[in-house]
Structures are given as C-alpha cells and as structure tokens.
Amino acid sequence: MTGPVARAHPGGRGRGWARGTRSRLAVxxxxxxxGVAVVALWELYVQAYxxxxxxxxxxxxxxxxxxxxxxxxxxxxKATGSNAxxxxxVGLVAGLVAAIVAASSKIVDGLLAPVAAAMxxxxxxxxxPLFNSMFSTTSAVxxxxxxxxxxxFPVYVNTVRGLRQVPDVQRELMRSLAVGRWRFARxxxxxxxxxxxxxxxxxxxxxAVIAAVVAEYxxxxxxxxxxxxxxxxxxxxxxxxxxxxxxACVLGIGVYLLxxxxxxxxxxxxxxxxxxxxx
Amino acid sequence: MTSTPPHPPAPAQAGAANxxxxxxxxxxxxxxxxxxxxxxxxQITGLxxxxxxxxxxxxxxxxxxxxxxxxGEFVSLIGPxxxxxxTLLRLIGDLVAPTRGEVRVFGAPxxxxxxxxxxGIAFQQxxxxxxxxxxxxVELPxxxxxxxxxxxxxxxxxxxxxxxxxxxxGQWPAQLSGGMQQRxxxxxxxxxxxxxxLLDEPFGAxxxxxRERMQAELARIRVETATTVILVxxxxxxAVFLSDRVAVMSxxxxxxxxxxxxxxxxxxxxxxxxxxxxxxxxxxxGQAEDVRExxxxxxxxxxxxxxxxxxxxx
Amino acid sequence: MTVTTVEQPASGRPLPAVPDDAxxxxxxxxxxxxxxxxxxxxxxxxxxxxxxxxWELYKLVGSPHGGRLLGVPVLPRNDDTSMPHVWSVLAQLxxxxxxxxxxxxxxxxxxxxxWFTLRMAxxxxxGGVVIGVLLxxxxxxxxxxxxxLLPYIIASxxxxxxxxxPLVSGWGGxxxxxxxxxxxxxxxxxxxxxxxxxxxxxxxxxGLQSPGAGAVELMRSYAxxxxxxxxxxxxxxxxxxxxxxxRLAAASAVIGAIVAEISTGTSGGVGRLIIAYSQSATSxxxxxxxxVLGAAVTGLLVAGLISLVELALHAxxxxxxxxxxxxxxxRP
Numbered sequence: 037m038t039g040p041v042a043r044a045h046p047g048g049r050g051r052g053w054a055r056g057t058r059s060r061l062a063v064x065x066x067x068x069x070x071g072v073a074v075v076a077l078w079e080l081y082v083q084a085y086x087x088x089x090x091x092x093x094x095x096x097x098x099x100x101x102x103x104x105x106x107x108x109x110x111x112x113x114k115a116t117g118s119n120a121x122x123x124x125x126v127g128l129v130a131g132l133v134a135a136i137v138a139a140s141s142k143i144v145d146g147l148l149a150p151v152a153a154a155m156x157x158x159x160x161x162x163x164x165p166l167f168n169s170m171f172s173t174t175s176a177v178x179x180x181x182x183x184x185x186x187x188x189f190p191v192y193v194n195t196v197r198g199l200r201q202v203p204d205v206q207r208e209l210m211r212s213l214a215v216g217r218w219r220f221a222r223x224x225x226x227x228x229x230x231x232x233x234x235x236x237x238x239x240x241x242x243x244a245v246i247a248a249v250v251a252e253y254x255x256x257x258x259x260x261x262x263x264x265x266x267x268x269x270x271x272x273x274x275x276x277x278x279x280x281x282x283x284a285c286v287l288g289i290g291v292y293l294l295x296x297x298x299x300x301x302x303x304x305x306x307x308x309x310x311x312x313x314x315x
Numbered sequence: 316m317t318s319t320p321p322h323p324p325a326p327a328q329a330g331a332a333n334x335x336x337x338x339x340x341x342x343x344x345x346x347x348x349x350x351x352x353x354x355x356x357x358q359i360t361g362l363x364x365x366x367x368x369x370x371x372x373x374x375x376x377x378x379x380x381x382x383x384x385x386x387g388e389f390v391s392l393i394g395p396x397x398x399x400x401x402t403l404l405r406l407i408g409d410l411v412a413p414t415r416g417e418v419r420v421f422g423a424p425x426x427x428x429x430x431x432x433x434x435g436i437a438f439q440q441x442x443x444x445x446x447x448x449x450x451x452x453v454e455l456p457x458x459x460x461x462x463x464x465x466x467x468x469x470x471x472x473x474x475x476x477x478x479x480x481x482x483x484x485g486q487w488p489a490q491l492s493g494g495m496q497q498r499x500x501x502x503x504x505x506x507x508x509x510x511x512x513l514l515d516e517p518f519g520a521x522x523x524x525x526r527e528r529m530q531a532e533l534a535r536i537r538v539e540t541a542t543t544v545i546l547v548x549x550x551x552x553x554a555v556f557l558s559d560r561v562a563v564m565s566x567x568x569x570x571x572x573x574x575x576x577x578x579x580x581x582x583x584x585x586x587x588x589x590x591x592x593x594x595x596x597x598x599x600x601g602q603a604e605d606v607r608e609x610x611x612x613x614x615x616x617x618x619x620x621x622x623x624x625x626x627x628x629x
Numbered sequence: 630m631t632v633t634t635v636e637q638p639a640s641g642r643p644l645p646a647v648p649d650d651a652x653x654x655x656x657x658x659x660x661x662x663x664x665x666x667x668x669x670x671x672x673x674x675x676x677x678x679x680x681x682x683x684w685e686l687y688k689l690v691g692s693p694h695g696g697r698l699l700g701v702p703v704l705p706r707n708d709d710t711s712m713p714h715v716w717s718v719l720a721q722l723x724x725x726x727x728x729x730x731x732x733x734x735x736x737x738x739x740x741x742x743x744w745f746t747l748r749m750a751x752x753x754x755x756g757g758v759v760i761g762v763l764l765x766x767x768x769x770x771x772x773x774x775x776x777x778l779l780p781y782i783i784a785s786x787x788x789x790x791x792x793x794x795p796l797v798s799g800w801g802g803x804x805x806x807x808x809x810x811x812x813x814x815x816x817x818x819x820x821x822x823x824x825x826x827x828x829x830x831x832x833x834x835x836g837l838q839s840p841g842a843g844a845v846e847l848m849r850s851y852a853x854x855x856x857x858x859x860x861x862x863x864x865x866x867x868x869x870x871x872x873x874x875x876r877l878a879a880a881s882a883v884i885g886a887i888v889a890e891i892s893t894g895t896s897g898g899v900g901r902l903i904i905a906y907s908q909s910a911t912s913x914x915x916x917x918x919x920x921v922l923g924a925a926v927t928g929l930l931v932a933g934l935i936s937l938v939e940l941a942l943h944a945x946x947x948x949x950x951x952x953x954x955x956x957x958x959x960r961p
Contacts, residue, residue: 066777091799150673151680154925156876157932159884162899162924165907169914170705170712177703205442208410213456214430223459227446242786249789250888255907265792266892274795281792288787305446305487 093275101279108264109283116260117287119176120248123183124241124291130184131191131240132233138192139199139225148192155189161247164254179251179260186247187240191233198232199225231306234299241295245288261287354422356511356543357384357407362416364402364569375568376402380416382562382571386510389537389544391554391561393619394626399569400547401515407545408436408513420511432460434511435504439519441496443488449499450475450484456506474502477536494525501533505540512537514546518553530556531603534582551623555579555615556607563619565626572626575618579611681715688712713915718922721915735916738902739923746886746898746927749814753821754882754931760822761829761878768830769837769863770855779834786827790820790885794892817889817898824885825878832874836867872939879931887924899923 075095081087082094089097102109138145160182167178202225210220252262261284268277300307362380365373377399384390392400405411406418409429420428428434435456443452453471462470475481478498488496497517504512514533518526530553537544537557548554554561558577565572606612688707696704705712722736733741764782768775797819801811840862848858890900902923906916 063776066773067780070777071781090795091803092796146669146672147676147679150669151676153932154673154929157880157883157928158925159880159887159928161884162887162903162921165903165910165917166914166921167705169710169907169910169917172706181703203440203442205438205440206444208405208438209436209442211410212408212429212434212436213459214432215459219459223455224444227444230446242783246787246789250791253791253888253891254903262789262791265789269792269795277792281788284789285784285787289784292783303446305489 089274090272093278097275098278098282101273101275102282105276105279109261109280112259112261112264112280113283113287115176116245116248116252116262116284117291119179119251119260120183120244120287120291123180123248124187124244126180127184127187127240127244128191128237131188131236132195134188135192135195135199136221136226138196140221145196152189152193155185156193160186161250161254164251164256168254168256173255174257176257178256179248182251183244183247186243190239190243191236194232194236194239195229198229201232202228230303234295234302238292238295238299242288242292245284245291249284353386355383355419356386356388356421357382357545358417358419358422359383359403359407360417360419362403362406362418363414364399364406364411365414377406377569379570382574384543384545386421386543387541388560389546389558391546391548391558392564393548393551393554393561394564394569394572394623395549395566397566397569398564399566400564402569403564404436404513404515404545404547408434428511432456432507433509434513435507435509436513437497437500437504437515437517439516441488441493441500443496443499445488447488448484449480449486449488449491452488452499453502453506455503460507470506471502474505475499477505477539478502478532494521494529497521497529498532501536505536505542508540510543512542512544514544516547516549518548518550526550526553527603527607528600531600533557534603535599551616551619552607552612555612555619556582556603561619563622563626565623573622575615575622577615579606579609579615582606684712684715688714710910710912710914713913713918718915718918721919726916735919739899739919742897742899742902742920743923743927743930746883746890746900746924747930749817749886749890749898750821750879750882750927750931751934752818753823753886754825754879756818756822757825757827757878757882758829758875761826761874762833764826764830765833765837765867766859768834769859775834779831782827782830786824790824790888791892793820793823794889798893813893813895816893817886817895820889821882821885824881828874828877828881829871832870832877833867836870837863839870840866868942872935872942875935875938876932879935880928883924883928883931887927899927 078092079095082092087094134144134148138148163185164178164182167181171177206224206228210224215223249260249262249265252258252260253266257263258267261280265277265280265284268274268280359380359382362377363375364377365375367373380403382390392403394400402411406413407420407425409418409425418425421433423431423433443449444455447455450468450471453474454467457467457470472481472484475484478501480495480498480502483491483495488499491499497520501514501517504514518529521529533544534557536542544557546554546557555577556579561575561577562571563573563575564570687705691704691707693706693708698704709717722734722739724735725732726735726738764778768778794816797816798811798813801816801819804811837859844862844866845858848862853861886898887900887903889895890898891904895901899920902920903917906920910917
C-alpha cells in the first residue's frame with residue numbers, strides 16, 4: 037500500500053506512548069550529559085592549572101557573578117529582548133506583506149529579488165552606526181530597525197518560495213472548481229506556504245537576538261546586554277562579562293524555542309508521528 | 316444502456332493506416348444518442364489539441380476526436396502512454412483549451428460547464444490539502460462555493476459514509492493510506508452532486524487488491540448517485556468491469572481508434588435500470604468477484620486488448 | 630501524468646496562477662541565458678536608483694527633527710549631518726582622510742580597508758568550511774555525537790562575539806609555534822570562522838542525511854563501507870545543500886571579521902574605519918557612510934566569489950534538476 041502508514045483505528049495512543057518517552061529521552065539525554073561533562077571538566081581544568089580569569093573564567097565564578105548581578109541582568113535582558121522582539125515582529129510582518137505582493141506582481145518581485153540577494157551579502161550590522169546618526173541618541177529605533185532588516189530577508193525569501201510551490205494537482209483542482217485568484221491564494225497558496233514561513237521565522241528568530249546584541253556595540257543607548265558585556269570586558273571583569281554572555285545565550289535560545297513553540301501550535305497537522313517533516 | 320450493436324474488433328478499420336479523420340468506428344458515427352433523445356452528457360466534435368514546443372513544430376497530442384457520452388453512461392478511455400487520454404479528460408474539464416474543435420458538456424461549452432460546476436474531478440494523486448482534516452477536504456468545494464457550515468458538515472459526513480470513511484472525518488490526510496486518501500478525493504469530487512464525474516487514473520497508485528475493492532465501490536457509488544462517469548485508465552480489466560463503453564485510444568497522433576461496447580451479465584445495473592436497490596459495499600465486492608470470473612468478462616477483456624494492439628499500443 | 634497547461638485557454642480567461650511555474654510570480658530565471666541575466670542586472674540597477682530616489686525624496690519632504698508615524702518616532706532626521714545627500718557621500722570618497730598634505734583620500738582608505746577585511750573573511754570562510762564539513766561528517770557518522778553536539782552548535786551562535794575576542798587573543802598570545810607568533814589578524818580570522826562554520830555544519834549535515842532509504846539500501850547491497858557510502862552517495866547528494874549554506878557562511882564570515890576587528894581594535898580593516906569615522910559623524914556623517922559602503926562592498930565581493938564557485942560547479946554538473954523540470958512540462 038502506498039502512502040503514509042494506515043491507521044487501523046483512528047487516534048489510538050496506548051503502547052506508543054512508552055516508546056515515545058524512550059525516544060524523547062534518547063534525544064534529550066546526550067546534549068545534557070555532554071553539557072554537564074564539559075562544564076565539569078572546564079571547572080577542573082581552571083582549578084587544577086590555576087588559569088587566570090582573563091584567559092578562561094571558571095564556571096563557578098561565572099555563576100557567582102550571575103547571581104550577583106541578577107537584577108541588572110534581568111533589566112538589560114528586557115531591554116535587549118524587547119528590541120529583538122519588536123524588530124522580529126516588524127520584520128516578520130514586512131517580510132510577509134512584501135512576499136505576498138511579490139508573488140502577485142512581477143515588477144515588485146523583480147525589484148526585490150536583487151535587493152534581497154544584496155542584503156544577504158551585506159553585513160547589515162554595519163548599518164547600525166548609520167541609523168544611530170539618523171535618529172536621536174536615546175532612541176531604541178536604530179537597533180530595532182537593524183533587527184527588523186535582519187529578520188525581513190529570511191522571512192521574505194522563504195515566504196516567496198512557499199507561495200510559489202503549489203503542487204500541480206492542487207492547482208488543477210482549484211481550476212476545476214472555478215475558483216478565482218484571490219480565493220485560490222487564500223485557500224491553497226497561503227496555507228501551503230505556512231511551513232515555509234515558519235522556516236524563515238525560525239531562522240529569523242535566531243538572528244534577531246544576536247542582531248539586537250551586536251547593534252549595541254556601535255554606540256547609542258547603553259541599556260542592553262551588549263553594552264554591559266563590553267564595559268565589563270573593558271574593566272577586565274571577565275567573570276562578570278561572561279555572566280552577561282550567559283544571559284545573552286539564554287535569551288537567544290529562549291526566543292528560538294518560542295518560535296519553535298509557535299510553529300508547533302500553528303501546524304497541528306504535522307504533529308502526528310505519521311506526518312513527514314517536509315520543509 | 317447503449318443502443319449501438321456490439322462492435323467486434325476489426326483490424327482493417329482500427330489500424331494505424333487509417334488517417335485520423337476516418338478512425339472513428341461506424342458505430343459512433345451514427346450514434347443515435349446524438350441524433351435524438353436527451354442532451355448528451357459530453358459531446359466532442361472534431362477535437363484537435365497541439366502543444367507548442369520550443370524550437371520546433373508543435374506536438375500533436377490529439378487529433379480528430381469525436382465522442383458522445385450519454386447521460387448516465389460509464390465510459391472509459393484506455394490506451395498506452397502518449398495516446399492523449401489524460402489530455403482528453405482535461406479538455407472535457409476545461410483545464411486545457413482545444414486547438415480546434417468543440418467540447419460541449421450537457422449542451423454548454425466546456426468552460427461554461429466548469430464555471431457552473433457541472434462536473435467533479437479526481438486525479439491520480441489525491442491532492443488533499445494537508446492542513447485540512449479529511450472532512451475539511453471534502454467540504455472544500457462546498458466552502459468555496461458558499462455553502463453554509465451546517466449543510467457542509469452534513470454533506471461531508473454523508474459523503475464520507477458513502478466511501479466508507481465515516482470514522483476518519485477528523486483525521487489529517489497524512490495519517491491516511493493512499494487508498495483512503497483517494498477515497499476522500501472521490502468523495503470530494505462528489506460533494507456537489509455533479510452530474511458528470513471525471514476520473515484520471517484515480518486508482519493508479521494502488522495495489523491490485525485495493526484497486527479491485529475501489530472499483531467495486533465506484534460501481535456501487537455510481538449506481539447510488541446516477542452520475543455519468545468518464546474514467547481514464549490503463550487497466551483493461553478495470554475498464555471492462557466498470558464501463559458501458561470502452562474508448563480505445565492509440566498514440567502518435569492521439570486518437571480514438573475504436574469504441575467497444577461492454578456487455579457483461581451480473582454487473583451492477585446502470586442507473587435507471589431495474590434490479591433492486593443499491594447493494595451494500597461488502598455485497599458489491601462479492602458480486603464484483605463473481606463478475607470478474609465470468610466468461611463474458613474475459614471475452615470483453617480480450618476484445619479490448621486486441622483493439623489496443625491493433626491501434627498501435629502495447 | 631499531470632499536464633500543466635502551457636498557454637492560455639482560447640477564451641482568454643487566465644488560470645488562477647501562472648501555470649508553468651509554481652506560484653503567482655514568474656521566477657526570475659535562475660540561469661536563463663544572457664537575456665535573463667541582463668534583465669536581472671537591469672532590475673538591480675533600477676532597484677538601486679529607486680533606493681537613492683526614495684532617500685532624496687525623504688530629504689525633500691521630511692523634517693530635520695525626525696517625525697512620528699502613527700505616534701511612534703520612527704522617522705529619521707533629514708538634515709545633512711544625519712542624512713547626507715547621495716552625491717555628497719560619493720564625493721567624500723575623493724576628499725582627504727585627514728587634514729594633512731600627504732593624507733590619502735577617503736576612497737583609498739576604504740579600498741585598503743576592504744582589501745584587509747576581505748582577506749580576513751576569506752581565511753575565516755575557508756577555516757569555517759573545513760571545520761563545518763568535518764563536524765557534519767562526524768555528526769552524520771555518529772548519531773550520538775549529533776544529538777549531543779548539535780544543540781550546542783546552534784547555541785554557539787548566540788554567544789556575543791565581543792566576549793570571544795579577548796578570549797581568543799589571550800589564548801592566542803600563549804601560543805607559539807616555532808617563530809610564528811599569534812597575530813591580531815588571526816584572532817579576526819578565527820572569529821570569522823566561528824560564525825562561518827555554523828551554516829556549513831548544519832547545511833552539510835542536512836545534505837549528508839538527505840539520500841533516501843532506497844539509495845542507502847542500494848549502497849548496502851553493494852557491501853559498501855560507511856566511508857564509501859559517504860564518498861559516493863552522501864557527499865555528492867550534499868552539494869545542493871552546501872551551496873546556499875556557503876552563501877550564508879560567506880556573509881557570516883564578513884560580519885564576523887568586521888565585528889572582530891572592532892572588538893580587538895585591529896586596525897587596517899573596514900571595522901576600524903567604521904568606528905573611527907563614526908566618531909566624526911556628529912559633524913559630518915559622509916565619511917561614516919563611505920565606511921559602511923566599504924563594508925557592503927566587501928560583503929558583495931565575497932558573495933560574488935561564491936557565485937563564481939557555484940557557476941563552476943553547475944557547469945560541471947549541467948544543472949540536472951532544471952532540465953528535469955522542463956522535460957516534464959508537456960506529456961499528453
């Protein structure tokens with residue numbers, strides 16, 4: 037029998053559940069074990085060889101600093117995080133709109149394609165100082181703008197790809213139903229593009245936090261994680277710097293996981309084990 | 316059923332030596348269904364189809380097609396690859412435009428028939444939308460044409476029961492097997508009770524056992540809904556089992572070489588004929604097995620096979 | 630099997646979407662001969678002109694205090710110090726960098742910076758590719774390594790580079806191989822490699838894992854060892870995933886090089902120029918714009934190099950996928 041696995045009865049769980057936890061454990065365990073091992077070895081190495089903090093701070097030191105500066109970490113994370121999220125939303129919306137317009141207008145598509153290709157190559161971060169000079173020094177807009185631009189392009193490129201790939205059989209089906217163009221877009225093109233949109237969104241979300249942090253290196257308001265890292269490093273307070281680095285990593289991973297969660301929520305048809313992952 | 320006499324394969328008439336225009340057998344030329352009586356379900360006259368090809372002359376897909384299908388008839392189009400049977404089906408459905416000639420569906424031009432949704436179509440790939448549930452997929456034509464939610468739901472449930480998938484309404488297409496997906500596609504094609512059903516090798520991707528089962532189911536559905544059906548297939552037993560007439564096509568250029576009437580006793584009666592009510596599926600499957608083992612069945616299969624060979628096919 | 634219509638129906642009403650290409654917009658032909666390339670080049674120029682036009686238009690209509698859009702202060706100031714005219718930015722390239730008689734022009738300084746950063750980025754790219762490919766092969770070989778390592782590889786990109794730079798310099802300073810001492814530029818290249826290896830590792834891994842069960846079983850039936858399967862099946866199958874990953878890696882390498890230059894204070898590259906010129910940006914931002922232009926050009930040059938590599942690879946393989954798509958178009 038061709039096609040995905042047939043279910044003898046719809047929706048049974050039963051035996052499959054135990055197998056599921058075992059496989060879930062197999063996925064989660066190795067990285068956790070690996071991480072713990074690395075941290076342990078790291079600590080031992082620093083202690084044993086008495087490595088100076090400017091070379092490699094000990095995990096215990098970093099953790100102490102982390103707890104110490106927790107309040108500051110939370111505040112700065114909020115600042116950087118809000119820049120990242122605002123830029124993410126703006127870039128996402130802009131990317132979607134542009135892709136939808138490009139999918140129906142040859143001219144727009146032709147104009148945006150070289151811009152997208154160029155932007156993929158140009159270090160967008162370098163625009164940060166430009167924006168800083170264009171806006172007032174206390175504005176958060178330059179950073180958010182940088183994040184939005186960084187987010188725009190993966191979303192745009194992936195959405196355009198998703199809107200373009202409609203299987204022939206679905207196209208013919210819609211024609212046989214005498215469906216107009218707008219209806220076709222709504223019923224088949226857009227929902228079919230959702231997996232692609234989320235691919236773009238996942239890539240964009242991982243870039244958003246990094247862009248928000250890096251944008252802070254170029255001056256402007258010093259209220260985010262990036263500026264704290266720089267100032268701590270400049271004061272040779274390396275364990276403290278690394279504590280902020282840890283916070284930045286947590287923020288980045290958090291946003292990425294959030295994007296993953298949104299994708300899981302929005303695509304219920306891909307959750308069952310019978311579905312293929314496709315894009 | 317059909318009023319033309321059974322047509323024995325006549326190699327001299329159906330051979331490749333015939334120029335396209337004279338390839339139609341005598342039976343079809345004087346088809347009484349065209350001369351009088353109800354409006355034919357499908358009427359094709361002088362149809363040619365060419366596809367432009369970059370850097371050269373056009374590819375002739377079909378030439379000189381004349382075909383009339385009476386309402387309630389089951390006609391199969393059979394032939395080797397390249398004979399244009401899928402293209403012909405798409406011409407009937409106005410998914411492709413003819414180069415020359417005319418296609419009329421229930422008296423109206425093909426395009427008008429498509430726009431007023433006089434037919435339902437199912438392709439070789441089920442083409443289900445993966446983000447809609449099974450019921451959602453069956454409801455698709457209804458939704459697109461503005462049917463209210465409550466009626467849509469009911470109709471979808473009705474159709475899923477008809478194809479034996481009543482329990483799977485809430486499942487996702489990815490959770491279904493190929494055969495089940497195809498059944499959903501057929502249910503979808505029947506959603507708006509179209510008077511004409513176009514099927515393009517819908518069982519092509521299935522294994523033989525499932526295929527035979529689906530054929531019995533299709534025969535049963537056809538009786539229950541009294542639909543005119545045009546089926547494209549390259550399985551001879553399938554064509555003989557299901558059809559009232561089999562149009563044998565041959566390639567290069569694509570044309571109808573011969574139309575064979577099929578008359579096998581014991582098959583389910585055509586809509587409108589006497590013969591009791593509609594059998595349940597299991598009963599239909601049982602009857603089908605009996606039919607496939609009859610001598611008349613084999614004779615018809617042989618007739619079609621010989622016509623295929625004569626027409627230049629496999 | 631399915632026929633996609635190639636021309637419009639005789640009655641003239643267009644199909645719901647352009648038939649010979651999935652989706653509404655015709656794809657600007659990938660390849661497509663010189664006509665296609667000319668058209669795309671023309672559109673690129675048009676896009677550039679459009680951007681400049683919008684810029685100048687905003688300078689005409691906007692306010693020197695910036696502005697609000699729907700209550701949010703998102704419009705930039707349009708005075709000449711914040712948003713210089715396009716031509717003054719270009720003109721600045723010809724001016725002297727500093728006010729001494731023998732100073733080089735800004736243009737020359739930018740070109741030197743591009744050259745420096747370009748070399749850093751390329752070294753970093755090569756290093757990143759090597760590391761990325763090795764990691765990908767390792768992860769493809771041992772599933773447990775993939776499970777254990779991949780999350781950290783992904784997380785590695787969340788580490789701000791600014792923290793890494795002093796670390797790398799510090800460790801590099803302790804390294805001495807014979808007479809070779811660790812140079813500043815090596816730090817930059819290493820950080821560029823750090824950013825570049827990630828898309829390669831992930832993309833290559835996906836490519837190595839892409840052959841379907843059928844192909845893998847075929848190799849098994851030949852009693853091929855894992856390494857033979859790698860060489861004959863997985864590596865060639867990974868090339869289509871490698872190329873987009875290379876483009877991403879190239880862009881990342883440039884970013885990494887520039888940011889590393891800034892954090893280590895290495896002079897000679899575009900990053901240094903950006904910082905230096907941004908200090909004078911409050912009075913005259915044109916030099917800063919020139920430096921940023923230099924960064925953009927660096928990125929474009931590296932991307933251009935990758936496109937050449939892609940072209941060379943395609944010329945050898947003959948772009949089979951495109952051909953397959955085209956022959957399937959018409960089949961009655």
